[in-house]
Amino acid sequence: MTGIDRSAAPDVLAKSAPDPVPALLLGRLAVDRRYAGLGVGTALALHVLATAVELNEKAACRAVIVTALGQTARTWWERLGFHPFDPQQPDELDLYLLTSEIDATLRRAR
Ligand SMILES: CC(C)(COP(=O)(O)OP(=O)(O)OC[C@H]1O[C@@H](n2cnc3c(N)ncnc32)[C@H](O)[C@@H]1OP(=O)(O)O)[C@@H](O)C(=O)NCCC(=O)NCCS
Structure with missing residues:
Protein backbone atom coordinates (compact mmCIF):
# COMPACT_ATOMS: atom_id res chain seq x y z
CA MET A 1 0.00 0.00 0.00
CA THR A 2 1.07 3.58 -0.54
CA GLY A 3 -0.29 7.07 -0.09
CA ILE A 4 -0.43 9.82 -2.71
CA ASP A 5 -0.07 13.40 -1.59
CA ARG A 6 -3.50 14.91 -2.32
CA SER A 7 -2.00 18.16 -3.53
CA ALA A 8 -0.04 16.24 -6.20
CA ALA A 9 -2.95 14.02 -7.26
CA PRO A 10 -5.21 14.64 -10.28
CA ASP A 11 -8.63 16.04 -9.22
CA LEU A 46 -5.45 -8.21 -13.86
CA HIS A 47 -4.79 -10.22 -10.68
CA VAL A 48 -3.32 -7.09 -9.06
CA LEU A 49 -6.33 -5.03 -10.18
CA ALA A 50 -8.75 -7.59 -8.69
CA THR A 51 -6.71 -7.44 -5.45
CA ALA A 52 -7.15 -3.65 -5.36
CA VAL A 53 -10.93 -4.09 -5.57
CA GLU A 54 -10.80 -6.52 -2.60
CA LEU A 55 -8.59 -4.13 -0.61
CA ASN A 56 -11.01 -1.32 -1.30
CA GLU A 57 -13.87 -3.40 0.13
CA LYS A 58 -11.91 -4.26 3.30
CA ALA A 59 -10.10 -0.96 3.92
CA ALA A 60 -9.58 1.75 1.32
CA CYS A 61 -7.79 1.75 -1.99
CA ARG A 62 -8.60 4.59 -4.32
CA ALA A 63 -6.33 3.59 -7.19
CA VAL A 64 -3.57 1.37 -8.46
CA ILE A 65 -0.42 3.25 -9.37
CA VAL A 66 2.60 2.23 -11.38
CA THR A 67 5.70 3.86 -12.80
CA ALA A 68 6.15 2.48 -16.31
CA LEU A 69 9.65 1.38 -17.25
CA GLY A 70 9.56 3.45 -20.44
CA GLN A 71 7.24 4.68 -23.19
CA THR A 72 6.61 1.16 -24.57
CA ALA A 73 5.61 -0.05 -21.12
CA ARG A 74 3.42 3.06 -20.70
CA THR A 75 1.48 2.09 -23.85
CA TRP A 76 1.05 -1.39 -22.42
CA TRP A 77 -0.44 -0.01 -19.17
CA GLU A 78 -2.68 2.39 -21.09
CA ARG A 79 -4.18 -0.63 -22.86
CA LEU A 80 -5.45 -1.63 -19.39
CA GLY A 81 -6.98 1.80 -18.83
CA PHE A 82 -4.16 3.51 -16.87
CA HIS A 83 -3.85 7.31 -17.15
CA PRO A 84 -0.77 9.52 -16.79
CA PHE A 85 -0.66 11.61 -13.59
CA ASP A 86 0.24 14.61 -15.72
CA PRO A 87 -1.31 14.31 -19.20
CA GLN A 88 0.50 17.51 -20.28
CA GLN A 89 3.85 15.73 -19.93
CA PRO A 90 4.41 13.60 -23.07
CA ASP A 91 7.11 11.54 -21.34
CA GLU A 92 5.15 11.03 -18.09
CA LEU A 93 5.69 7.52 -16.71
CA ASP A 94 3.70 7.78 -13.45
CA LEU A 95 0.29 6.24 -14.11
CA TYR A 96 -2.88 5.50 -12.18
CA LEU A 97 -6.09 3.56 -12.58
CA LEU A 98 -9.00 4.41 -10.29
CA THR A 99 -10.37 1.42 -8.40
CA SER A 100 -13.79 2.50 -9.68
CA GLU A 101 -12.53 1.94 -13.25
CA ILE A 102 -11.21 -1.57 -12.61
CA ASP A 103 -14.50 -3.36 -13.27
CA ALA A 104 -14.55 -1.94 -16.80
CA THR A 105 -10.96 -3.10 -17.39
CA LEU A 106 -11.75 -6.59 -16.08
CA ARG A 107 -14.88 -6.78 -18.27
CA ARG A 108 -12.93 -5.72 -21.37
CA ALA A 109 -10.30 -8.38 -20.66
CA ARG A 110 -12.81 -11.23 -20.47
C1 LIG B 1 5.27 -5.37 -20.39
C2 LIG B 1 5.32 -6.90 -20.10
C3 LIG B 1 5.12 -7.15 -18.59
C4 LIG B 1 4.20 -7.56 -20.91
O1 LIG B 1 4.15 -8.95 -20.55
P1 LIG B 1 3.62 -10.05 -21.60
O2 LIG B 1 3.27 -11.27 -20.86
O3 LIG B 1 4.59 -10.15 -22.71
O4 LIG B 1 2.33 -9.29 -22.14
P2 LIG B 1 1.00 -9.96 -22.68
O5 LIG B 1 1.31 -11.20 -23.45
O6 LIG B 1 0.03 -10.08 -21.57
O7 LIG B 1 0.56 -8.80 -23.68
C5 LIG B 1 -0.68 -8.81 -24.19
C6 LIG B 1 -0.78 -7.72 -25.24
O8 LIG B 1 0.08 -6.59 -25.01
C7 LIG B 1 0.90 -6.39 -26.16
N1 LIG B 1 2.21 -6.02 -25.65
C8 LIG B 1 3.14 -6.84 -25.12
N2 LIG B 1 4.20 -6.12 -24.71
C9 LIG B 1 3.90 -4.82 -25.03
C10 LIG B 1 4.58 -3.60 -24.86
N3 LIG B 1 5.81 -3.58 -24.30
N4 LIG B 1 3.99 -2.46 -25.26
C11 LIG B 1 2.75 -2.46 -25.81
N5 LIG B 1 2.05 -3.60 -26.00
C12 LIG B 1 2.63 -4.75 -25.61
C13 LIG B 1 0.92 -7.69 -26.91
O9 LIG B 1 1.13 -7.48 -28.29
C14 LIG B 1 -0.47 -8.21 -26.63
O10 LIG B 1 -1.40 -7.58 -27.49
P3 LIG B 1 -2.59 -8.42 -28.16
O11 LIG B 1 -3.34 -9.07 -27.00
O12 LIG B 1 -3.38 -7.36 -28.85
O13 LIG B 1 -1.90 -9.39 -29.03
C15 LIG B 1 6.65 -7.52 -20.60
O14 LIG B 1 6.85 -7.15 -21.94
C16 LIG B 1 7.86 -7.11 -19.78
O15 LIG B 1 8.23 -7.80 -18.84
N6 LIG B 1 8.47 -5.98 -20.14
C17 LIG B 1 9.68 -5.50 -19.47
C18 LIG B 1 9.37 -4.95 -18.11
C19 LIG B 1 8.29 -3.91 -18.15
O16 LIG B 1 8.22 -3.07 -19.06
N7 LIG B 1 7.41 -3.97 -17.13
C20 LIG B 1 6.31 -3.06 -17.01
C21 LIG B 1 6.77 -1.76 -16.48
S1 LIG B 1 6.51 -1.54 -14.79
Missing part, protein backbone atom coordinates in the same frame (compact mmCIF):
# COMPACT_ATOMS: atom_id res chain seq x y z
CA VAL A 12 -10.42 12.79 -10.00
CA LEU A 13 -8.11 10.96 -7.57
CA ALA A 14 -8.10 13.62 -4.85
CA LYS A 15 -11.84 14.38 -4.82
CA SER A 16 -13.37 13.49 -1.42
CA ALA A 17 -10.34 11.35 -0.58
CA PRO A 18 -8.32 11.40 2.66
CA ASP A 19 -4.79 12.82 2.63
CA PRO A 20 -2.69 10.92 1.69
CA VAL A 21 -4.91 9.15 -0.86
CA PRO A 22 -4.72 5.38 -0.18
CA ALA A 23 -3.52 3.40 -3.20
CA LEU A 24 -1.90 0.15 -4.22
CA LEU A 25 1.57 0.54 -5.70
CA LEU A 26 2.54 -2.00 -8.32
CA GLY A 27 6.28 -1.78 -7.78
CA ARG A 28 7.61 -4.12 -10.42
CA LEU A 29 6.20 -6.39 -13.10
CA ALA A 30 8.14 -8.30 -15.72
CA VAL A 31 7.73 -11.47 -17.74
CA ASP A 32 10.62 -13.69 -18.80
CA ARG A 33 11.31 -12.80 -22.48
CA ARG A 34 10.95 -16.49 -23.44
CA TYR A 35 7.28 -16.26 -22.38
CA ALA A 36 6.50 -12.77 -23.71
CA GLY A 37 3.31 -12.20 -25.67
CA LEU A 38 1.47 -15.18 -24.17
CA GLY A 39 -0.79 -13.13 -21.94
CA VAL A 40 1.16 -13.76 -18.70
CA GLY A 41 1.79 -10.03 -18.05
CA THR A 42 -1.86 -9.18 -18.62
CA ALA A 43 -2.98 -12.02 -16.32
CA LEU A 44 -0.63 -10.81 -13.56
CA ALA A 45 -1.76 -7.21 -13.92
Whole structure:
Protein backbone atom coordinates (compact mmCIF):
# COMPACT_ATOMS: atom_id res chain seq x y z
CA MET A 1 0.00 0.00 0.00
CA THR A 2 1.07 3.58 -0.54
CA GLY A 3 -0.29 7.07 -0.09
CA ILE A 4 -0.43 9.82 -2.71
CA ASP A 5 -0.07 13.40 -1.59
CA ARG A 6 -3.50 14.91 -2.32
CA SER A 7 -2.00 18.16 -3.53
CA ALA A 8 -0.04 16.24 -6.20
CA ALA A 9 -2.95 14.02 -7.26
CA PRO A 10 -5.21 14.64 -10.28
CA ASP A 11 -8.63 16.04 -9.22
CA VAL A 12 -10.42 12.79 -10.00
CA LEU A 13 -8.11 10.96 -7.57
CA ALA A 14 -8.10 13.62 -4.85
CA LYS A 15 -11.84 14.38 -4.82
CA SER A 16 -13.37 13.49 -1.42
CA ALA A 17 -10.34 11.35 -0.58
CA PRO A 18 -8.32 11.40 2.66
CA ASP A 19 -4.79 12.82 2.63
CA PRO A 20 -2.69 10.92 1.69
CA VAL A 21 -4.91 9.15 -0.86
CA PRO A 22 -4.72 5.38 -0.18
CA ALA A 23 -3.52 3.40 -3.20
CA LEU A 24 -1.90 0.15 -4.22
CA LEU A 25 1.57 0.54 -5.70
CA LEU A 26 2.54 -2.00 -8.32
CA GLY A 27 6.28 -1.78 -7.78
CA ARG A 28 7.61 -4.12 -10.42
CA LEU A 29 6.20 -6.39 -13.10
CA ALA A 30 8.14 -8.30 -15.72
CA VAL A 31 7.73 -11.47 -17.74
CA ASP A 32 10.62 -13.69 -18.80
CA ARG A 33 11.31 -12.80 -22.48
CA ARG A 34 10.95 -16.49 -23.44
CA TYR A 35 7.28 -16.26 -22.38
CA ALA A 36 6.50 -12.77 -23.71
CA GLY A 37 3.31 -12.20 -25.67
CA LEU A 38 1.47 -15.18 -24.17
CA GLY A 39 -0.79 -13.13 -21.94
CA VAL A 40 1.16 -13.76 -18.70
CA GLY A 41 1.79 -10.03 -18.05
CA THR A 42 -1.86 -9.18 -18.62
CA ALA A 43 -2.98 -12.02 -16.32
CA LEU A 44 -0.63 -10.81 -13.56
CA ALA A 45 -1.76 -7.21 -13.92
CA LEU A 46 -5.45 -8.21 -13.86
CA HIS A 47 -4.79 -10.22 -10.68
CA VAL A 48 -3.32 -7.09 -9.06
CA LEU A 49 -6.33 -5.03 -10.18
CA ALA A 50 -8.75 -7.59 -8.69
CA THR A 51 -6.71 -7.44 -5.45
CA ALA A 52 -7.15 -3.65 -5.36
CA VAL A 53 -10.93 -4.09 -5.57
CA GLU A 54 -10.80 -6.52 -2.60
CA LEU A 55 -8.59 -4.13 -0.61
CA ASN A 56 -11.01 -1.32 -1.30
CA GLU A 57 -13.87 -3.40 0.13
CA LYS A 58 -11.91 -4.26 3.30
CA ALA A 59 -10.10 -0.96 3.92
CA ALA A 60 -9.58 1.75 1.32
CA CYS A 61 -7.79 1.75 -1.99
CA ARG A 62 -8.60 4.59 -4.32
CA ALA A 63 -6.33 3.59 -7.19
CA VAL A 64 -3.57 1.37 -8.46
CA ILE A 65 -0.42 3.25 -9.37
CA VAL A 66 2.60 2.23 -11.38
CA THR A 67 5.70 3.86 -12.80
CA ALA A 68 6.15 2.48 -16.31
CA LEU A 69 9.65 1.38 -17.25
CA GLY A 70 9.56 3.45 -20.44
CA GLN A 71 7.24 4.68 -23.19
CA THR A 72 6.61 1.16 -24.57
CA ALA A 73 5.61 -0.05 -21.12
CA ARG A 74 3.42 3.06 -20.70
CA THR A 75 1.48 2.09 -23.85
CA TRP A 76 1.05 -1.39 -22.42
CA TRP A 77 -0.44 -0.01 -19.17
CA GLU A 78 -2.68 2.39 -21.09
CA ARG A 79 -4.18 -0.63 -22.86
CA LEU A 80 -5.45 -1.63 -19.39
CA GLY A 81 -6.98 1.80 -18.83
CA PHE A 82 -4.16 3.51 -16.87
CA HIS A 83 -3.85 7.31 -17.15
CA PRO A 84 -0.77 9.52 -16.79
CA PHE A 85 -0.66 11.61 -13.59
CA ASP A 86 0.24 14.61 -15.72
CA PRO A 87 -1.31 14.31 -19.20
CA GLN A 88 0.50 17.51 -20.28
CA GLN A 89 3.85 15.73 -19.93
CA PRO A 90 4.41 13.60 -23.07
CA ASP A 91 7.11 11.54 -21.34
CA GLU A 92 5.15 11.03 -18.09
CA LEU A 93 5.69 7.52 -16.71
CA ASP A 94 3.70 7.78 -13.45
CA LEU A 95 0.29 6.24 -14.11
CA TYR A 96 -2.88 5.50 -12.18
CA LEU A 97 -6.09 3.56 -12.58
CA LEU A 98 -9.00 4.41 -10.29
CA THR A 99 -10.37 1.42 -8.40
CA SER A 100 -13.79 2.50 -9.68
CA GLU A 101 -12.53 1.94 -13.25
CA ILE A 102 -11.21 -1.57 -12.61
CA ASP A 103 -14.50 -3.36 -13.27
CA ALA A 104 -14.55 -1.94 -16.80
CA THR A 105 -10.96 -3.10 -17.39
CA LEU A 106 -11.75 -6.59 -16.08
CA ARG A 107 -14.88 -6.78 -18.27
CA ARG A 108 -12.93 -5.72 -21.37
CA ALA A 109 -10.30 -8.38 -20.66
CA ARG A 110 -12.81 -11.23 -20.47
C1 LIG B 1 5.27 -5.37 -20.39
C2 LIG B 1 5.32 -6.90 -20.10
C3 LIG B 1 5.12 -7.15 -18.59
C4 LIG B 1 4.20 -7.56 -20.91
O1 LIG B 1 4.15 -8.95 -20.55
P1 LIG B 1 3.62 -10.05 -21.60
O2 LIG B 1 3.27 -11.27 -20.86
O3 LIG B 1 4.59 -10.15 -22.71
O4 LIG B 1 2.33 -9.29 -22.14
P2 LIG B 1 1.00 -9.96 -22.68
O5 LIG B 1 1.31 -11.20 -23.45
O6 LIG B 1 0.03 -10.08 -21.57
O7 LIG B 1 0.56 -8.80 -23.68
C5 LIG B 1 -0.68 -8.81 -24.19
C6 LIG B 1 -0.78 -7.72 -25.24
O8 LIG B 1 0.08 -6.59 -25.01
C7 LIG B 1 0.90 -6.39 -26.16
N1 LIG B 1 2.21 -6.02 -25.65
C8 LIG B 1 3.14 -6.84 -25.12
N2 LIG B 1 4.20 -6.12 -24.71
C9 LIG B 1 3.90 -4.82 -25.03
C10 LIG B 1 4.58 -3.60 -24.86
N3 LIG B 1 5.81 -3.58 -24.30
N4 LIG B 1 3.99 -2.46 -25.26
C11 LIG B 1 2.75 -2.46 -25.81
N5 LIG B 1 2.05 -3.60 -26.00
C12 LIG B 1 2.63 -4.75 -25.61
C13 LIG B 1 0.92 -7.69 -26.91
O9 LIG B 1 1.13 -7.48 -28.29
C14 LIG B 1 -0.47 -8.21 -26.63
O10 LIG B 1 -1.40 -7.58 -27.49
P3 LIG B 1 -2.59 -8.42 -28.16
O11 LIG B 1 -3.34 -9.07 -27.00
O12 LIG B 1 -3.38 -7.36 -28.85
O13 LIG B 1 -1.90 -9.39 -29.03
C15 LIG B 1 6.65 -7.52 -20.60
O14 LIG B 1 6.85 -7.15 -21.94
C16 LIG B 1 7.86 -7.11 -19.78
O15 LIG B 1 8.23 -7.80 -18.84
N6 LIG B 1 8.47 -5.98 -20.14
C17 LIG B 1 9.68 -5.50 -19.47
C18 LIG B 1 9.37 -4.95 -18.11
C19 LIG B 1 8.29 -3.91 -18.15
O16 LIG B 1 8.22 -3.07 -19.06
N7 LIG B 1 7.41 -3.97 -17.13
C20 LIG B 1 6.31 -3.06 -17.01
C21 LIG B 1 6.77 -1.76 -16.48
S1 LIG B 1 6.51 -1.54 -14.79
